[in-house]
Amino acid sequence: MVLFGLSGVAALEAGEAGEDGSYDLDHVVQETGTRLQWDPYREIGTLWNGSTSVRFRPGSSVVLEDYRTEHRIAGIERHNGSLRFSAEAVESFKSIFAMPDPPEDGPRVGAIFVDPGHGGKDPGTIGRHEIDGELFQIREKDIVLGISHKLVGLLEQRYRDREIVMSRKDDTYLTLEERTEAANSVSIREGEVILFVSVHANASLNSRASGFEVWYLSPEVPRDGLVTQASAGVNDPQLLSLLNTIRDEELTIESILLAQSVLRGLDATVGEFTDNRGIKKESWYVVREAKMPSILVEVGFVTNEEEALLLADDEYLNKLARGIYNGVNNFVKDFERRE
Numbered sequence: 040m041v042l043f044g045l046s047g048v049a050a051l052e053a054g055e056a057g058e059d060g061s062y063d064l065d066h067v068v069q070e071t072g073t074r075l076q077w078d079p080y081r082e083i084g085t086l087w088n089g090s091t092s093v094r095f096r097p098g099s100s101v102v103l104e105d106y107r108t109e110h111r112i113a114g115i116e117r118h119n120g121s122l123r124f125s126a127e128a129v130e131s132f133k134s135i136f137a138m139p140d141p142p143e144d145g146p147r148v149g150a151i152f153v154d155p156g157h158g159g160k161d162p163g164t165i166g167r168h169e170i171d172g173e174l175f176q177i178r179e180k181d182i183v184l185g186i187s188h189k190l191v192g193l194l195e196q197r198y199r200d201r202e203i204v205m206s207r208k209d210d211t212y213l214t215l216e217e218r219t220e221a222a223n224s225v226s227i228r229e230g231e232v233i234l235f236v237s238v239h240a241n242a243s244l245n246s247r248a249s250g251f252e253v254w255y256l257s258p259e260v261p262r263d264g265l266v267t268q269a270s271a272g273v274n275d276p277q278l279l280s281l282l283n284t285i286r287d288e289e290l291t292i293e294s295i296l297l298a299q300s301v302l303r304g305l306d307a308t309v310g311e312f313t314d315n316r317g318i319k320k321e322s323w324y325v326v327r328e329a330k331m332p333s334i335l336v337e338v339g340f341v342t343n344e345e346e347a348l349l350l351a352d353d354e355y356l357n358k359l360a361r362g363i364y365n366g367v368n369n370f371v372k373d374f375e376r377r378e
């Protein structure tokens with residue numbers, strides 16, 4: 040499969056409807072937060088956000104979700120060599136990729152905590168490159184703050200009834216303890232969980248190393264105090280310890296699922312530009328102390344000149360934020376559907 044040129048109708052501003060009230064493909068891709076694959080031989084397009092895929096063919100109103108669920112969407116046409124979508128078709132695509140409302144009872148994500156790494160006197164890792172005789176410098180603390188603001192913007196738009204919290208909103212220095220304490224002190228209702236998403240950028244002595252990866256907590260490092268005497272209503276220390284172990288394992292599994300989902304989301308939005316380095320596990324302090332499903336996203340290498348230039352590009356940061364957002368969204372969707 041090759042990627043379809045998103046030329047659309049050049050004269051139109053992005054998101055603006057044409058004279059006939061129809062939209063171009065770029066608009067659909069943006070509105071759904073997906074990536075498009077186009078099969079030129081069969082004239083079949085596939086929109087994908089990391090977990091859900093939707094196949095369509097211009098001139099046909101039969102649209103296939105995840106290769107099995109059929110939807111009827113009229114108004115997908117080829118016009119003067121580009122694809123046009125009716126306003127109804129755009130809305131239908133959006134609703135397929137949108138999230139259902141969470142069930143009244145059952146597990147629910149009550150809050151999402153976004154943690155841009157470093158800040159203030161701690162710049163994080165720094166990329167220095169000489170490009171055309173000029174020094175080009177990029178700092179981790181700036182990149183991750185930019186992505187986190189975009190991510191929070193998307194999350195706030197989507198989850199109006201949930202708390203979206205940032206560890207830092209500007210160039211402030213915070214210790215790791217302050218970050219996890221802040222995350223652990225977000226108040227949620229009983230039966231709800233908080234998701235913890237830390238955003239970082241990578242560095243390597245190997246200047247060719249590139250790509251994104253997602254970390255989760257290693258199960259070899261148990262978290263203490265997840266279940267307390269007060270919260271469980273039991274006094275038996277052995278039982279408390281057992282309950283704590285069970286909750287710790289649950290958290291680890293949820294963290295792995297969240298990590299996998301965010302990795303797929305990133306693969307969908309930036310996989311064509313850089314490497315997918317996969318899921319990693321280690322006991323990062325900031326993740327270990329957070330008593331919630333926790334991941335750490337490494338968005339790319341500032342030490343790789345090509346990637347450093349991507350990380351300096353606001354459009355690329357949009358793609359990274361959208362990828363993480365799709366991953367979080369898909370995790371929430373699955374988590375809240377769980378029995």
Ligand SMILES: [Zn+2]
Pocket residue numbers: 156157163164179239240
């Ligand atoms: Zn970092």
